[in-house]
Amino acid sequence: MTMDGTLNLKGAADAPFYLPQSDECDIFAAAAAHDLPVLLKGPTGCGKTRFVAHMAARLGRPLYTVACHDDLSAADLIGRYLLKGGETVWVDGPLTRAVREGAICYLDEVVEARRDVTVVLHPLTDDRRILPIDRTGEELVAAPGFLLVASYNPGYQNIMKTLKPSTRQRFVSLEFNFPKMEHEIPVVARESGLDAERVKPLVRLANKLRAMKGQDLEEGVSTRLVVYAATLIAGGMAIERAIQTAMIEPLTDDADVKAGLRDLVTAVF
Protein backbone atom coordinates (compact mmCIF):
# COMPACT_ATOMS: atom_id res chain seq x y z
CA MET A 1 0.00 0.00 0.00
CA THR A 2 1.35 3.44 -0.83
CA MET A 3 0.89 6.60 1.20
CA ASP A 4 -2.21 7.57 -0.79
CA GLY A 5 -3.84 4.25 0.10
CA THR A 6 -3.56 2.46 -3.24
CA LEU A 7 -2.34 -1.09 -3.42
CA ASN A 8 1.27 -1.55 -4.39
CA LEU A 9 0.99 -3.83 -7.44
CA LYS A 10 4.69 -4.60 -7.83
CA GLY A 11 4.17 -8.33 -8.32
CA ALA A 12 0.58 -8.29 -9.58
CA ALA A 13 1.29 -9.65 -13.05
CA ASP A 14 2.81 -12.95 -11.95
CA ALA A 15 0.87 -13.39 -8.71
CA PRO A 16 -0.80 -16.80 -8.37
CA PHE A 17 -4.40 -16.63 -9.59
CA TYR A 18 -6.90 -15.66 -6.90
CA LEU A 19 -10.47 -14.56 -7.51
CA PRO A 20 -11.57 -12.27 -4.66
CA GLN A 21 -14.86 -13.10 -2.95
CA SER A 22 -15.27 -9.67 -1.44
CA ASP A 23 -12.94 -6.91 -0.22
CA GLU A 24 -10.43 -9.30 1.39
CA CYS A 25 -7.53 -8.13 -0.80
CA ASP A 26 -8.00 -4.49 0.26
CA ILE A 27 -8.31 -5.42 3.92
CA PHE A 28 -5.20 -7.56 3.80
CA ALA A 29 -3.24 -4.81 2.05
CA ALA A 30 -4.39 -2.25 4.61
CA ALA A 31 -3.43 -4.55 7.50
CA ALA A 32 -0.03 -5.21 5.90
CA ALA A 33 0.56 -1.49 5.45
CA HIS A 34 0.05 -0.96 9.17
CA ASP A 35 1.88 -4.08 10.41
CA LEU A 36 -1.32 -5.62 11.75
CA PRO A 37 -1.27 -9.42 12.02
CA VAL A 38 -4.01 -11.20 10.06
CA LEU A 39 -6.06 -14.27 11.00
CA LEU A 40 -7.94 -16.16 8.28
CA LYS A 41 -10.84 -18.23 9.55
CA GLY A 42 -12.56 -20.78 7.38
CA PRO A 43 -13.00 -24.38 6.30
CA THR A 44 -10.22 -26.35 4.67
CA GLY A 45 -9.77 -26.00 0.91
CA CYS A 46 -11.66 -22.74 0.46
CA GLY A 47 -8.75 -20.66 -0.84
CA LYS A 48 -6.94 -19.27 2.23
CA THR A 49 -3.46 -20.48 1.28
CA ARG A 50 -3.89 -19.34 -2.30
CA PHE A 51 -5.06 -15.94 -1.05
CA VAL A 52 -1.91 -15.47 1.06
CA ALA A 53 0.34 -16.55 -1.82
CA HIS A 54 -1.47 -14.11 -4.11
CA MET A 55 -1.22 -11.21 -1.67
CA ALA A 56 2.44 -11.87 -0.87
CA ALA A 57 3.24 -11.69 -4.59
CA ARG A 58 1.15 -8.55 -5.07
CA LEU A 59 2.86 -6.84 -2.15
CA GLY A 60 6.26 -8.03 -3.37
CA ARG A 61 7.13 -9.72 -0.07
CA PRO A 62 8.76 -13.12 0.37
CA LEU A 63 6.48 -15.74 1.92
CA TYR A 64 7.26 -18.52 4.42
CA THR A 65 4.39 -20.97 4.79
CA VAL A 66 4.31 -23.42 7.67
CA ALA A 67 1.69 -26.20 7.78
CA CYS A 68 1.17 -26.60 11.51
CA HIS A 69 0.66 -30.03 13.08
CA ASP A 70 0.32 -31.30 16.63
CA ASP A 71 4.04 -31.94 16.99
CA LEU A 72 5.12 -28.51 15.75
CA SER A 73 6.95 -26.65 18.51
CA ALA A 74 8.33 -23.17 18.98
CA ALA A 75 11.82 -24.49 18.15
CA ASP A 76 10.58 -25.66 14.72
CA LEU A 77 9.55 -22.07 14.00
CA ILE A 78 12.45 -20.26 15.63
CA GLY A 79 15.37 -22.53 14.82
CA ARG A 80 17.85 -24.81 16.53
CA TYR A 81 21.51 -25.74 16.82
CA LEU A 82 22.45 -28.46 14.35
CA LEU A 83 25.59 -30.46 13.97
CA LYS A 84 27.23 -29.71 10.61
CA GLY A 85 30.60 -31.27 9.75
CA GLY A 86 31.54 -31.64 13.40
CA GLU A 87 30.52 -28.08 14.23
CA THR A 88 27.42 -26.90 16.01
CA VAL A 89 25.73 -24.17 14.01
CA TRP A 90 22.58 -22.21 14.60
CA VAL A 91 19.97 -22.60 11.84
CA ASP A 92 17.07 -20.15 11.66
CA GLY A 93 13.56 -21.57 11.46
CA PRO A 94 11.00 -20.11 9.03
CA LEU A 95 9.60 -17.59 11.52
CA THR A 96 13.04 -16.21 12.36
CA ARG A 97 13.91 -15.96 8.68
CA ALA A 98 10.71 -14.03 8.01
CA VAL A 99 11.40 -11.71 10.96
CA ARG A 100 14.94 -10.99 9.76
CA GLU A 101 13.99 -10.52 6.08
CA GLY A 102 10.76 -8.58 6.49
CA ALA A 103 8.74 -11.39 4.92
CA ILE A 104 5.24 -12.75 5.43
CA CYS A 105 5.08 -15.80 7.70
CA TYR A 106 1.91 -17.83 7.20
CA LEU A 107 1.06 -20.36 9.92
CA ASP A 108 -1.56 -22.59 8.36
CA GLU A 109 -3.89 -24.29 10.90
CA VAL A 110 -2.11 -22.62 13.81
CA VAL A 111 -4.38 -24.24 16.45
CA GLU A 112 -2.83 -27.60 15.60
CA ALA A 113 0.58 -26.49 16.86
CA ARG A 114 1.86 -27.04 20.38
CA ARG A 115 0.99 -24.54 23.08
CA ASP A 116 4.50 -23.07 23.29
CA VAL A 117 4.02 -21.61 19.79
CA THR A 118 1.44 -19.08 20.99
CA VAL A 119 3.90 -17.79 23.60
CA VAL A 120 6.32 -16.93 20.80
CA LEU A 121 3.63 -15.18 18.79
CA HIS A 122 2.53 -12.74 21.49
CA PRO A 123 5.52 -10.33 21.54
CA LEU A 124 5.53 -10.46 17.73
CA THR A 125 1.90 -9.50 17.40
CA ASP A 126 1.92 -6.37 19.53
CA ASP A 127 3.68 -3.11 18.81
CA ARG A 128 7.00 -4.41 20.15
CA ARG A 129 7.30 -6.74 17.15
CA ILE A 130 10.09 -8.68 18.79
CA LEU A 131 11.20 -12.29 18.66
CA PRO A 132 13.29 -13.33 21.65
CA ILE A 133 15.54 -16.29 20.82
CA ASP A 134 16.42 -17.81 24.18
CA ARG A 135 18.92 -20.27 22.77
CA THR A 136 21.16 -17.62 21.23
CA GLY A 137 20.33 -14.78 23.58
CA GLU A 138 19.22 -12.62 20.65
CA GLU A 139 16.18 -10.41 20.70
CA LEU A 140 15.21 -9.68 17.12
CA VAL A 141 13.14 -6.69 16.15
CA ALA A 142 11.07 -7.59 13.09
CA ALA A 143 12.35 -5.98 9.90
CA PRO A 144 9.96 -3.64 8.05
CA GLY A 145 7.64 -5.75 5.93
CA PHE A 146 7.37 -8.61 8.43
CA LEU A 147 3.77 -9.75 8.69
CA LEU A 148 2.33 -12.62 10.67
CA VAL A 149 -0.61 -14.39 9.06
CA ALA A 150 -2.33 -17.39 10.62
CA SER A 151 -5.31 -19.51 9.69
CA TYR A 152 -7.60 -21.89 11.49
CA ASN A 153 -10.75 -23.83 10.86
CA PRO A 154 -13.39 -22.90 13.45
CA GLY A 155 -15.60 -25.70 12.12
CA TYR A 156 -13.72 -28.51 13.83
CA GLN A 157 -15.62 -29.41 16.95
CA ASN A 158 -12.59 -29.73 19.17
CA ILE A 159 -12.72 -27.66 22.31
CA MET A 160 -9.02 -28.28 22.98
CA LYS A 161 -8.14 -26.88 19.60
CA THR A 162 -9.53 -23.43 19.55
CA LEU A 163 -7.54 -20.23 19.80
CA LYS A 164 -7.48 -18.59 23.19
CA PRO A 165 -9.07 -15.11 23.22
CA SER A 166 -5.75 -13.63 24.35
CA THR A 167 -4.22 -14.88 21.10
CA ARG A 168 -7.20 -14.35 18.83
CA GLN A 169 -7.53 -10.73 19.88
CA ARG A 170 -4.11 -9.92 18.50
CA PHE A 171 -5.19 -10.35 14.89
CA VAL A 172 -7.32 -8.59 12.34
CA SER A 173 -9.65 -11.42 11.31
CA LEU A 174 -11.09 -12.28 7.94
CA GLU A 175 -13.79 -14.88 7.55
CA PHE A 176 -13.52 -17.18 4.55
CA ASN A 177 -16.08 -19.50 3.16
CA PHE A 178 -16.60 -21.56 0.04
CA PRO A 179 -17.02 -19.20 -2.91
CA LYS A 180 -20.49 -18.32 -4.19
CA MET A 181 -21.53 -20.32 -7.26
CA GLU A 182 -20.77 -17.47 -9.64
CA HIS A 183 -17.23 -17.32 -8.23
CA GLU A 184 -16.59 -21.02 -7.77
CA ILE A 185 -17.47 -21.94 -11.37
CA PRO A 186 -14.79 -19.69 -12.97
CA VAL A 187 -12.26 -20.67 -10.27
CA VAL A 188 -12.74 -24.40 -10.89
CA ALA A 189 -12.82 -23.91 -14.68
CA ARG A 190 -9.58 -21.98 -14.62
CA GLU A 191 -7.80 -24.32 -12.21
CA SER A 192 -8.86 -27.53 -13.99
CA GLY A 193 -9.15 -26.50 -17.62
CA LEU A 194 -12.67 -27.96 -17.75
CA ASP A 195 -15.28 -25.94 -19.62
CA ALA A 196 -17.41 -23.72 -17.33
CA GLU A 197 -20.63 -25.36 -18.58
CA ARG A 198 -19.32 -28.75 -17.47
CA VAL A 199 -18.09 -27.34 -14.16
CA LYS A 200 -21.53 -25.97 -13.28
CA PRO A 201 -23.17 -29.29 -12.22
CA LEU A 202 -20.09 -30.17 -10.15
CA VAL A 203 -20.40 -26.93 -8.21
CA ARG A 204 -24.14 -27.47 -7.83
CA LEU A 205 -23.41 -30.92 -6.39
CA ALA A 206 -20.75 -29.46 -4.09
CA ASN A 207 -23.30 -27.04 -2.67
CA LYS A 208 -25.76 -29.86 -2.03
CA LEU A 209 -23.03 -31.81 -0.23
CA ARG A 210 -22.15 -28.74 1.84
CA ALA A 211 -25.76 -28.46 2.94
CA MET A 212 -25.34 -31.89 4.56
CA LYS A 213 -22.59 -30.72 6.87
CA GLY A 214 -23.48 -31.42 10.47
CA GLN A 215 -26.00 -34.14 9.55
CA ASP A 216 -24.05 -36.96 7.96
CA LEU A 217 -20.84 -35.13 7.10
CA GLU A 218 -18.29 -33.52 9.38
CA GLU A 219 -17.07 -31.17 6.64
CA GLY A 220 -18.58 -30.04 3.36
CA VAL A 221 -16.75 -30.72 0.11
CA SER A 222 -13.96 -28.18 -0.46
CA THR A 223 -13.26 -26.13 -3.57
CA ARG A 224 -10.00 -28.07 -3.73
CA LEU A 225 -11.93 -31.33 -4.18
CA VAL A 226 -14.17 -29.82 -6.85
CA VAL A 227 -10.99 -28.76 -8.68
CA TYR A 228 -9.70 -32.35 -8.38
CA ALA A 229 -12.92 -33.82 -9.82
CA ALA A 230 -12.94 -31.31 -12.69
CA THR A 231 -9.26 -32.00 -13.40
CA LEU A 232 -9.92 -35.74 -13.65
CA ILE A 233 -12.89 -35.15 -15.94
CA ALA A 234 -10.87 -32.74 -18.11
CA GLY A 235 -8.27 -35.53 -18.36
CA GLY A 236 -10.86 -37.91 -19.76
CA MET A 237 -12.22 -39.74 -16.70
CA ALA A 238 -15.93 -40.63 -16.69
CA ILE A 239 -17.88 -38.05 -14.65
CA GLU A 240 -19.33 -40.54 -12.19
CA ARG A 241 -15.95 -42.10 -11.44
CA ALA A 242 -14.30 -38.72 -10.97
CA ILE A 243 -17.02 -37.63 -8.55
CA GLN A 244 -16.75 -40.87 -6.63
CA THR A 245 -12.99 -40.61 -6.15
CA ALA A 246 -12.64 -36.86 -5.71
CA MET A 247 -15.88 -35.70 -4.10
CA ILE A 248 -17.37 -38.69 -2.22
CA GLU A 249 -14.61 -41.01 -1.00
CA PRO A 250 -12.62 -38.15 0.61
CA LEU A 251 -15.68 -37.08 2.64
CA THR A 252 -16.62 -40.24 4.49
CA ASP A 253 -15.76 -43.88 5.18
CA ASP A 254 -19.31 -44.81 6.14
CA ALA A 255 -20.90 -47.10 3.53
CA ASP A 256 -24.47 -45.93 4.22
CA VAL A 257 -23.52 -42.28 3.99
CA LYS A 258 -21.64 -42.94 0.74
CA ALA A 259 -24.72 -44.64 -0.73
CA GLY A 260 -26.79 -41.59 0.26
CA LEU A 261 -24.28 -39.26 -1.39
CA ARG A 262 -24.36 -41.30 -4.59
CA ASP A 263 -28.15 -40.87 -4.72
CA LEU A 264 -27.58 -37.15 -4.50
CA VAL A 265 -25.21 -37.36 -7.49
CA THR A 266 -27.85 -39.15 -9.53
CA ALA A 267 -30.31 -36.41 -8.67
CA VAL A 268 -27.95 -33.64 -9.82
CA PHE A 269 -26.64 -35.25 -13.02
Ligand code: ADP
Ligand atom coordinates in the same frame (compact mmCIF):
# COMPACT_ATOMS: atom_id res chain seq x y z
P1 ADP B 1 -7.10 -23.60 2.18
O1 ADP B 1 -5.80 -22.94 2.40
O2 ADP B 1 -8.28 -22.75 2.58
O3 ADP B 1 -7.18 -24.99 2.74
P2 ADP B 1 -6.35 -23.50 -0.63
O4 ADP B 1 -5.95 -22.08 -0.70
O5 ADP B 1 -5.30 -24.53 -0.69
O6 ADP B 1 -7.31 -23.80 0.62
O7 ADP B 1 -7.41 -23.71 -1.82
C1 ADP B 1 -7.60 -24.94 -2.46
C2 ADP B 1 -7.69 -24.73 -3.94
O8 ADP B 1 -8.92 -24.08 -4.25
C3 ADP B 1 -6.61 -23.83 -4.50
O9 ADP B 1 -5.48 -24.57 -4.86
C4 ADP B 1 -7.29 -23.24 -5.71
O10 ADP B 1 -7.18 -24.16 -6.80
C5 ADP B 1 -8.74 -23.20 -5.34
N1 ADP B 1 -9.33 -21.91 -4.93
C6 ADP B 1 -10.23 -21.74 -3.94
N2 ADP B 1 -10.67 -20.47 -3.87
C7 ADP B 1 -10.03 -19.81 -4.86
C8 ADP B 1 -10.08 -18.44 -5.32
N3 ADP B 1 -10.88 -17.53 -4.75
N4 ADP B 1 -9.29 -18.11 -6.37
C9 ADP B 1 -8.49 -19.04 -6.94
N5 ADP B 1 -8.41 -20.33 -6.56
C10 ADP B 1 -9.17 -20.72 -5.53
